Amino acid sequence: MLLAPGLVNAHGHAAMTLFRGLADDLPLQTWLQDHIWPAESRWVDEEFIRSGSELAIAEQLKSGITCFSDMYFFPNVVSELVHKHGVRAQIAIPVLDFPIPGARDADEALRKGVALFDDLKHHPRLTVAFGPHAPYSVADDKLESIRILVAEMDAGIHMHVHETAHEVQEALHKHGERPLARLARLQLLGPRFQAVHMTQVDDEDLALLTEHNCSVIHCPESNLKLASGFCPVERLWEAGINVAIGTDGAASNNDLDLLGETRTAALLAKAVAGSATALDAHRALRMATLNGARALGLDDHTGSLELGKFADLVAFDLSGLAQQPIYDPVSQLIYSSARDCVRHVWVGGKQLLDDRRLTRMDEERLIANAHQWGERIANTDKSR
Ligand SMILES: [Zn+2]
Numbered sequence: 001m002l003l004a005p006g007l008v009n010a011h012g013h014a015a016m017t018l019f020r021g022l023a024d025d026l027p028l029q030t031w032l033q034d035h036i037w038p039a040e041s042r043w044v045d046e047e048f049i050r051s052g053s054e055l056a057i058a059e060q061l062k063s064g065i066t067c068f069s070d071m072y073f074f075p076n077v078v079s080e081l082v083h084k085h086g087v088r089a090q091i092a093i094p095v096l097d098f099p100i101p102g103a104r105d106a107d108e109a110l111r112k113g114v115a116l117f118d119d120l121k122h123h124p125r126l127t128v129a130f131g132p133h134a135p136y137s138v139a140d141d142k143l144e145s146i147r148i149l150v151a152e153m154d155a156g157i158h159m160h161v162h163e164t165a166h167e168v169q170e171a172l173h174k175h176g177e178r179p180l181a182r183l184a185r186l187q188l189l190g191p192r193f194q195a196v197h198m199t200q201v202d203d204e205d206l207a208l209l210t211e212h213n214c215s216v217i218h219c220p221e222s223n224l225k226l227a228s229g230f231c232p233v234e235r236l237w238e239a240g241i242n243v244a245i246g247t248d249g250a251a252s253n254n255d256l257d258l259l260g261e262t263r264t265a266a267l268l269a270k271a272v273a274g275s276a277t278a279l280d281a282h283r284a285l286r287m288a289t290l291n292g293a294r295a296l297g298l299d300d301h302t303g304s305l306e307l308g309k310f311a312d313l314v315a316f317d318l319s320g321l322a323q324q325p326i327y328d329p330v331s332q333l334i335y336s337s338a339r340d341c342v343r344h345v346w347v348g349g350k351q352l353l354d355d356r357r358l359t360r361m362d363e364e365r366l367i368a369n370a371h372q373w374g375e376r377i378a379n380t381d382k383s384r
Contacts, residue, residue: 001319001343002329004285005304006066006088006312007258008292011158011196011217011246013072015044015052017059018373019251028164028226036251042380044101048373049074053081055370058361059256061087061353064342066312067293067302068256069194069217069246071131071158073101076116082126085360086352088312090296091116092131092158095146097139106142110149117153124310125348127298129156129194135179136167143186156192156297159183162205163197164228180205189214194295196246198236199229206239215242215295218287220264222248233265234273237283244295245287259339262288266334281334315344 023035049072060068067088070078075091082089093113095106103109110130117128130146132138150157161179162168171179181204183189189212196217198205209216218231236243245265247256262284269279279287293303302312316333318341323332333341345353352359 001315001317002333003305004064004314004316004333005289006302006314006345006347007064007262007288008244008296008298008303009060009065009068009247009256009258010194010244010292010295011069011071011219011248012056012256013249013251014056014068014070014078015049015072016249016251017055017256018043018048018052018370018377019249020254022251022377024225024254028228031226031252039377039380040101043377044073046074046077046102049077050081051369051373053078054085054361055366056250056256057081057085057087058358058363058366060258061345061358061361062342062356063255063257063259063339064314064316064345065256065258066314066345066347067296067298069129069158069296071133072249075102075113075128079116079120079126079128083123086125086347086350088125088298088302088310088347090127090129090156090158090298091120092129092156093117095130095132095142096137097142098137106138106145110142110145114149114153117155127156127296129158129192129296131158134160134163134167135171135182140186143183143188147186147188150192154192156194157188158194158196160197161195162200163223165200168200178202178205180208184208184212191215192297194244197223197228197231199223199231201232201235206235206241209236209241210239213242215244215291217244217246217295218265219246219248219261220268221261222252224264224268225254226252230268230272232272233269234275234278237279242291242294243287244292246292257339258288259333259337259342263334281328281331284334285330311346311349313344313346314342317341317343 069090071092120126191213193214266284290303293299
């Protein structure tokens with residue numbers, strides 16, 4: 001076995017597991033406008049969030065993920081599940097310019113977010129951040145309110161930024177300003193700022209990220225599947241920027257497999273940088289563990305095997321024939337292992353996966369429940 005720090009999935013939308021495979025191989029706008037948004041407005045309520053998030057927590061534990069970031073609706077429901085099932089999470093309060101499930105407007109979302117932050121302030125496994133969806137979907141006045149709140153509360157900001165070239169072009173056309181530059185002007189950037197995606201990075205963007213000590217969260221498989229672009233991981237790393245990794249939601253990935261995601265990241269970084277030495281296996285593992293914890297502001301608690309941190313651990317079984325011989329266990333883990341080698345998982349010293357079996361969750365019930373949701377949702381999707 002290789003004992004490693006628990007993996008940190010630094011970006012996702014947990015309950016979207018219930019939309020896994022609903023609408024594949026479509027352009028981003030068609031995928032969103034004709035499938036995902038209608039399905040969300042038809043189906044997302046507290047019960048949907050409960051079922052989808054439990055499925056995500058179980059899948060992530062079986063994949064060696066001990067800590068995840070969630071940015072989806074009804075953050076109070078997800079928080080209850082994280083508390084109940086013993087995992088660790090950052091819950092980002094979703095904020096958009098339009099009404100969302102669970103909040104009629106951004107003010108209500110922020111009010112509820114502040115209440116949740118206060119409730120969970122001393123929770124050993126839960127932290128609350130603010131999640132303005134993206135620069136194009138949140139207006140200046142709301143970003144201003146968020147800036148004031150996070151300064152008072154010392155909370156993180158988790159946001160999709162520069163996901164596609166189109167996003168940057170449109171902002172330049174409409175406002176004459178790149179989205180990251182606008183966020184800098186609004187004083188949102190800082191060490192607690194988590195910029196998700198960043199497939200578009202010019203010299204000025206790089207200077208802003210460095211100057212403000214922001215983290216970047218790389219989601220390679222979602223970017224590949226939606227043909228969004230390539231995050232220049234090696235360039236960011238060389239500039240000293242903290243780069244973490246996330247799976248994004250299961251509707252655009254389609255799994256919550258951070259080990260597989262890390263392998264993709266390591267391979268893709270070499271192609272993008274044009275260099276076989278880019279993102280070696282050891283740095284890739286660090287990106288999936290300590291860098292994730294650092295991005296979420298949790299590196300005092302998790303992300304590495306050190307005295308004083310919580311025992312968030314994974315035992316990977318490297319005894320299979322596909323891993324032999326073992327010259328370097330980390331290389332074997334990143335380049336030759338799949339998530340079925342996850343044997344045991346502990347969070348805060350409590351064993352949540354024992355010999356590939358969930359200790360606190362009923363896997364058969366979760367599968368049956370997901371199956372029922374799938375049948376109901378399939379009957380209403382217009383592509384079927
Ligand atoms: Zn996302």
